[in-house]
Amino acid sequence: SQQGEEDPQALSIQEGENATMNCSYKTSINNLQWYRQNSGRGLVHLILIRSNEREKHSGRLRVTLDTSKKSSSLLITASRAADTASYFCATPDSGAGSYQLTFGKGTKLSVIP
């Protein structure tokens, strides 16, 4: 099965700055998803980008997808202390009929007030 790998593992920024985290994956996908996890809580779906899309926006979130490089990035603009969380990318496991997701190990974002 393939796996998304996030980079960096940890990121610390000042409130108001932008945060960028990256995800690389191994094989062809039909979509890539980003999730957020507040400390000790369940994951929450943030945004999905399909393989035929290059960029997608949702509020302060901007996701890009480069299928030729098998990579995606998540940009959070004008960060807030409440954005402090871990962020995971997830890709469908094509070997299982795209009904399973494989999650990366996450980027831990700390936004300092």
Place this chain on the structure above:
Amino acid sequence: DADVTQTPRNRITKTGKRIMLECSQTKGHDRMYWYRQDPGLGLRLIYYSFDVKDINKGEISDGYSVSRQAQAKFSLSLESAIPNQTALYFCATSDPRGSTDTQYFGPGTRLTVL
């Protein structure tokens, strides 16, 4: 959002004990999943179920069993708990009628095996 609930939220048990973690959902989704999360290892899939009669092993099913009692309920059992099963456990659901694989997670169960 209480669409996916898990009980208990925290559990401390001893080596060798049998324990059950329960998951219920009101989203009407057919697909349900159990994951465990360990620091630095991300989420790993234990079992998944596409409907009441369909149960499948995930990446790390050894030492675990599941029961899908109804569309809305999916339980995870540790037959004989061991310390390396100490982890955060999550239940999730997804809707096969959707065109994506978006999953919806419960709040998690923190399990400690002494």
